[in-house]
Amino acid sequence: xxxxxxxxxLVNEDDRYVxxxxxxxxxxxxxxxxxxxxxxxxxxxxxTMIGMAAGLASRGRIPITHALATFLTMRAFEFVRTDxxxxxxxxxxxxAVPGFLSEANGPTHQAIxxxxxxxxxxxxxxxxxxxxxxxxxxxxxxxxxxxxxxxRFNNLKSVVEHEPFEIxxxxxxxxxxxxxxxxxxTLFNEALEAVRILEESEFSIRLINMRSLKPVxxxxxxxxxEECEMIVTLEDHFLTGGLYSILSEVLVxxxxxxxxxxxxxxxxxxxxxxxxxxLDYEGFTGAKIxxxxxxxx
Amino acid sequence: MEKQKLEELKGISLKVREHIIGMSTDGGCFTGASxxxxxxxxxxxxxxxxxDFNDLKNPERDYLFLSKGHDVPALYGTFAxxxxxxxxxxxxxxxxxxxIYWHPNRNIPGIEYxxxxxxxxxxxxxxxxxxxxxxxxxxxVVVIVGDGELNEGTNWEALLVANAHKLDNxxxxxxxxxxxxxxxxxxxxPLEPLEDKFSAFGCDVKRxxxxxxxxxxxxxxxxxYTEGKVSVVIADTVRGKGLxxxxxxxxxxxCNFSHRxxxxxxxxxxxxxxANITSETLTVR
Numbered sequence: 001x002x003x004x005x006x007x008x009x010l011v012n013e014d015d016r017y018v019x020x021x022x023x024x025x026x027x028x029x030x031x032x033x034x035x036x037x038x039x040x041x042x043x044x045x046x047x048t049m050i051g052m053a054a055g056l057a058s059r060g061r062i063p064i065t066h067a068l069a070t071f072l073t074m075r076a077f078e079f080v081r082t083d084x085x086x087x088x089x090x091x092x093x094x095x096a097v098p099g100f101l102s103e104a105n106g107p108t109h110q111a112i113x114x115x116x117x118x119x120x121x122x123x124x125x126x127x128x129x130x131x132x133x134x135x136x137x138x139x140x141x142x143x144x145x146x147x148x149x150x151x152r153f154n155n156l157k158s159v160v161e162h163e164p165f166e167i168x169x170x171x172x173x174x175x176x177x178x179x180x181x182x183x184x185x186t187l188f189n190e191a192l193e194a195v196r197i198l199e200e201s202e203f204s205i206r207l208i209n210m211r212s213l214k215p216v217x218x219x220x221x222x223x224x225x226e227e228c229e230m231i232v233t234l235e236d237h238f239l240t241g242g243l244y245s246i247l248s249e250v251l252v253x254x255x256x257x258x259x260x261x262x263x264x265x266x267x268x269x270x271x272x273x274x275x276x277x278x279l280d281y282e283g284f285t286g287a288k289i290x291x292x293x294x295x296x297x
Numbered sequence: 298m299e300k301q302k303l304e305e306l307k308g309i310s311l312k313v314r315e316h317i318i319g320m321s322t323d324g325g326c327f328t329g330a331s332x333x334x335x336x337x338x339x340x341x342x343x344x345x346x347x348x349d350f351n352d353l354k355n356p357e358r359d360y361l362f363l364s365k366g367h368d369v370p371a372l373y374g375t376f377a378x379x380x381x382x383x384x385x386x387x388x389x390x391x392x393x394x395x396x397i398y399w400h401p402n403r404n405i406p407g408i409e410y411x412x413x414x415x416x417x418x419x420x421x422x423x424x425x426x427x428x429x430x431x432x433x434x435x436x437x438v439v440v441i442v443g444d445g446e447l448n449e450g451t452n453w454e455a456l457l458v459a460n461a462h463k464l465d466n467x468x469x470x471x472x473x474x475x476x477x478x479x480x481x482x483x484x485x486x487p488l489e490p491l492e493d494k495f496s497a498f499g500c501d502v503k504r505x506x507x508x509x510x511x512x513x514x515x516x517x518x519x520x521x522y523t524e525g526k527v528s529v530v531i532a533d534t535v536r537g538k539g540l541x542x543x544x545x546x547x548x549x550x551x552c553n554f555s556h557r558x559x560x561x562x563x564x565x566x567x568x569x570x571x572a573n574i575t576s577e578t579l580t581v582r
Contacts (some may be wrong), residue, residue: 036430040462048420048455055424058410063424078414079451083421086411087403 003132003155004137005123008065011035017113017143018056021066022049024096026151028066030042037222041176046076050083051092057089069111069152070102073118081121084148088123091148098128098152099186099236100270100278118150119214125149125167126214130188133158138165143241153183161187170217176204179293180224182243183234184210190279191234193286198293204288213246220252225258230297232261232287239264260282261296263289298511305514306510307377310339311566314539316387318376318554318562324391326399326551327367329543331374333474333534333574334441338371340513341439341495342379359436362422364399365443365472373397373405381407410509412454416449419469420441423459426467434466437520441470445477448486453498456527460499463525468517469500471529474536479547491531500529507532532536539566548578 001009008031011017015290019031020040032039042049046067053063072095073080086090095111102109120124127142129135132155142149145167163171179198183191188209195205206228208220224231231246244262253256263284271281279285283292308356313335346359363372370390377384382405389395396402400413412418422440429436442452457468474489476480482488495502501522505512513532522528531559535544540562543549554562554576561572 030361040427043461045454045458047451048423048458051417051420051451051455052424052427052458054410055426056428056443057424058421059425059428061424061428079417079420082414233503281345 003099003136003139006136007031007147008034011038012145016062018061018063019066020053020063022046022071023287024067024243026096027094027155034280039230040067046071048078048107050076053091054079054083054089057084057091057213062090062092063142064092066094066096068102068109069098069114070095073111073114074152075116080118080124083271085121085123089148090146091249092143092151093118093151094153096153096205098154099122100275100284101154103188103278104277106272112237112265113241113270114130114150114152115213115235115237115243116245117290119241119246121148123147124214125212125214126137126152128152128184129154129211130162130183130185130209131156131158134162134165134188134211136207141165141167153171153184155187156186159192163209168212168215168217168218170211171209172220173207174205175211176206177227177229178204179230179232179297180208180228181232181234182208182210182221182224182247186236187234187284190284190289192284194289194293197287197290201217201290201294202294203297210243213243216246216250216261218250218254221247222256225251225256228292230259230284230296232293234263236284239266261293263292299488299515303510303557304342306336306339309343309375309549310336312378313339313371313374314566315563316377316524318371318540318559318566320370320373320387320390321552321562322554322556322559325551326370326390327548327550328364329476329536329546330368330443330472331370331476332538332540333536334365334368334472335371335374335471335538336508336510337441337472337513337532337534338375340517342375342511343518346437353406356432357434357436360422360438361426362409362411362412362425362438362440363401363423364412364418365415366442367369367444368443369399369408372401372407373497376405376407385392403521415443415446416451418445419452419455419459422467423455423462423464426459426464427462429466430464436466438467438472440467441472444473444475444482444488445486446470447471448477450472456495456498456500459527464522465523465525466526468520471531472533472534473531476536476545476547477549478551481547494504495529495531500527502529502531504531504533507534508538541565541570542572
């Protein structure tokens with residue numbers, strides 16, 4: 001089942017679901033005729049879409065809203081914070097082309113503070129799937145949950161088989177004790193490649209696919225901090241407010257010190273280009289990640 | 298309008314204005330803006346809306362959204378007069394033991410949504426109007442906006458969308474008191490001609506005196522004005538209406554009067570005495 005088919009099934013099984021978009025139809029282009037009135041395109045109006053979603057939710061609907069991640073989380077931010085956040089309306093925000101997935105669009109389209117600002121809204125949860133299969137495994141649960149959620153839409157091809165999704169649980173691959181790589185979203189496949197290279201060099205690795213960044217799996221983080229020599233955070237996000245910050249918060253809260261190596265965008269936007277060239281230019285390919293970990297270990 | 302009905306509405310409005318003046322001390326409130334929309338709010342709750350406050354879960358009921366949230370004392374005063382909340386509860390204004398503060402809180406019965414940040418509730422009310430259409434309902438959805446609030450672009454964006462989706466169950470009521478926070482609207486960001494602006498955005502518009510119950514009745518009885526279009530009522534009002542000492546004054550938007558001034562203003566409201574206002578003028582925002 002693909003994303004569109006999932007939405008069609010949800011609407012047909014449960015009339016509370018409405019699919020909304022601020023004229024971002026890339027992932028739902030075939031859906032409108034199939035779900036009729038339950039499809040609402042508000043045009044290029046992210047704020048109005050979110051306000052309407054809050055109103056629909058107040059009448060018992062579960063709106064699943066779509067826009068490019070930058071505009072959804074920032075143009076409409078105050079509507080998300082005020083109209084969805086204060087009431088805790090179960091509005092779902094599906095952000096398209098987050099992080100490096102905006103490729104050659106340039107900094108206007110780079111959602112690399114989205115995790116930071118969305119997790120700062122009290123009732124808002126954050127789901128950042130590693131690839132298309134990981135996303136499809138989690139969406140049923142996330143959409144049905146009574147809280148608002150921000151979802152980093154990710155249609156990258158899957159190269160591993162994922163476990164069933166559970167809110168607040170990370171997916172842990174391996175139990176190595178040299179390096180724990182914590183990551184989410186776009187960079188999961190690069191992390192897998194880095195793990196392959198590191199293991200060839202006799203490193204003992206565990207890879208943690210965070211999945212839901214809020215609520216976060218503190219247990220997985222604490223185990224990694226207690227059992228591994230080094231913790232790597234890997235994310236296509238500003239260094240401030242994302243996984244590196246989440247890790248820091250968890251460690252400080254539990255009075256644990258750790259040897260942490262962050263991969264993130266440090267006070268800069270990234271070079272616009274096609275994904276593989278962005279990864280290479282910014283030093284986020286599996287090979288470059290592995291090389292830097294070896295040099296810092 | 299029947300004379301008896303008119304006198305009843307005037308009587309309720311007078312009481313609501315007393316409540317507003319009563320809340321304009323010990324921390325104060327947005328007195329000027331609350332007094333301008335009082336007659337509108339009283340008319341809508343008493344005569345227009347199909348709303349039983351004991352049955353708010355009724356899917357057939359109407360809705361009133363207060364987008365210019367700072368005039369919520371007009372709602373609380375009306376709720377107290379219509380028996381929706383206890384009159385004594387207004388004494389909790391600004392106290393931590395209740396939810397009655399400078400902007401609306403949904404924990405108070407009758408408040409549909411949180412507001413205060415301008416330019417939000419038109420889109421929220423559109424979500425409700427859309428849902429009503431989806432269910433084939435006939436409920437009416439009223440949203441009260443302020444004229445200063447129209448500076449916010451989200452209102453105009455939302456109107457385009459509302460008309461695109463033919464939300465003719467929605468009625469936008471503009472409290473046109475000609476002032477925004479600290480300035481006359483036409484001196485800061487001119488809004489006129491407003492009928493033309495709303496019409497150009499696809500709405501059907503009526504303009505009335507927002508303190509004249511007979512005109513309010515004729516404007517609202519014609520709703521919905523045109524199939525497929527959002528209705529707009531531009532209600533020309535007076536900031537501070539009922540208190541000549543503060544009427545039409547840019548510096549009497551937010552007021553925090555002394556207890557003596559409150560007593561004198563209540564008398565001024567009843568036309569028996571002119572109040573002597575000496576407390577400092579406040580500018581907020």
